[in-house]
Every structure is written in C-alpha cells, then in structure tokens.
Amino acid sequence: MSLVAVAIGSNLGDREAHLEFARFRLRALLSGARASSSYETPPEGVEGPQANFLNAAVVGETTLSARSVLEALRAIEEERGRERPFAHAARTLDLDLILLGDQIVQEPGLVVPHPRFRERRFVLEPLAEIAPGLCDPVSRKSIGELLVDLTRSRPDREARRP
Numbered sequence: 001m002s003l004v005a006v007a008i009g010s011n012l013g014d015r016e017a018h019l020e021f022a023r024f025r026l027r028a029l030l031s032g033a034r035a036s037s038s039y040e041t042p043p044e045g046v047e048g049p050q051a052n053f054l055n056a057a058v059v060g061e062t063t064l065s066a067r068s069v070l071e072a073l074r075a076i077e078e079e080r081g082r083e084r085p086f087a088h089a090a091r092t093l094d095l096d097l098i099l100l101g102d103q104i105v106q107e108p109g110l111v112v113p114h115p116r117f118r119e120r121r122f123v124l125e126p127l128a129e130i131a132p133g134l135c136d137p138v139s140r141k142s143i144g145e146l147l148v149d150l151t152r153s154r155p156d157r158e159a160r161r162p
Contacts, residue, residue: 001031001061001062001063002061002062002063002100002101002103003059003060003061003099003100003101003131003134004030004059004060004061004062004069004097004099004100004101005057005058005059005097005098005099005100005127005131005134005143006026006030006057006058006059006073006095006096006097006098007055007056007057007094007095007096007098007114007117007120007122007123007126007127008022008023008026008055008056008057008058008093008094008095008126009053009054009055009056009091009093009094009096009122010053010054010091010092010093010094011043011050011051011052011053011054011090011091012051012090012091012092013081013092015051015053015054016038016054018054018080018092018093019038019054019056019093021076021079021080021093022056022058022076022080022093022095023035023056023058025076025079026058026060026076026095027058027060029060029062029072029076030058030059030060030061030062031060031061031062032060032061033058033059033060034058034059034060034130034131035056035057035058035130036056036057036058036126036127036129036130037056037126037129038054038055038056039054039055039056039122039125039126040052040053040054040055041053041055041121041122044120044122050090051090053122055122055123055125055126056126057098057123057126057127057129057130057131058130059127059130059131059134062100066097066100066103066105066107066110066112067107067110069097069100070097070109070110073095073096073097074095076093076095077091077092077093077094077095080092080093081093082094096114096117096123097110097112097114098112098113098114098117098123098127099112099113099114099117099134099136099137100112101137102135102137103137104137104138113136113137113138118136118139118146118149118150119150121147121150121151121154124143124146124147124150125147127143128143128144128147131143132144132147
C-alpha cells in the first residue's frame with residue numbers, strides 16, 4: 001500500500017458540493033481516507049477574471065499505480081461535469097495527484113510528485129492540516145516544512161477558511 005495525497009479544487013457552480021462529492025468518491029477509492037477542511041483562495045496563473053477557488057485535500061492508501069490513480073481522478077472529475085475547453089479554465093472539480101508514497105514518476109501526461117505543489121499554499125495548507133509529516137520524495141521535506149518554507153518566502157498567499 002502506498003500513501004496517496006490528492007488536492008481538490010473548485011471555482012465553478014456549487015463549490016462546496018463539488019468538494020463534498022470528491023471527498024465522498026475518494027473515501028471509496030482510498031483506504032483510510034482523511035479529508036481536510038475547505039480553504040478559499042484566489043485563482044493563480046489564470047487569464048481573465050475567475051471566481052475564487054475552494055480547495056481541500058484527501059490522504060489515503062492505495063495499491064493502484066500512479067497511472068490508475070490519475071485515471072480514477074479524471075473519471076471523478078468527469079462525473080462532476082468537468083470540462084477542459086482551454087488551459088486553466090474555471091472548473092467544477094479539479095483533482096490533482098500530489099504524492100504517491102515515495103514514488104517519483106515522469107511519464108507523458110503524468111508527473112508525481114506534482115511538479116508545482118511545493119509553491120502552492122492552496123495545496124500545502126490543506127495537506128498540512130491532515131498529514132503534516134507526509135514526506136516529499138524529491139526535496140525530502142515534510143509537508144509541514146514545505147509550508148513553513150513557502151510562508152517565509154511568500155507571506156502574501158495565505159489561504160483562508162470560508
């Protein structure tokens with residue numbers, strides 16, 4: 001079994017309902033799944049105006065491969081009406097595979113750990129709430145340490161609970 005961390009986000013429609021749907025489906029997919037609270041954050045790296053995101057995280061165990069986890073996440077997004085008309089479009093539900101045990105995977109369309117999660121407070125804060133000791137196999141730092149590092153370098157990016 002590998003410990004898997006998934007980031008959840010929504011900025012379209014009933015954001016909290018979308019996050020609850022994801023939590024429910026991830027609890028069925030992952031053994032011993034634990035879910036964080038919701039955090040509200042402004043969109044990052046998007047063009048044009050978009051609504052704020054609600055973000056959360058889920059951590060649990062799986063025997064699935066990274067590719068199988070990714071496919072399951074995409075299926076959950078599609079169940080909730082996720083469309084991909086262009087990069088960084090507003091979304092009903094966004095599920096990102098952040099970590100899968102100590103695996104480092106680089107395949108077409110799949111990179112684990114997620115390549116930008118260390119710079120994203122909206123990923124680190126919810127993860128730190130439920131799994132602060134979870135270790136990034138690349139930096140060898142815990143989620144808690146990564147959040148402290150990010151807070152020191154970018155204090156302006158604090159997420160807040162709605």
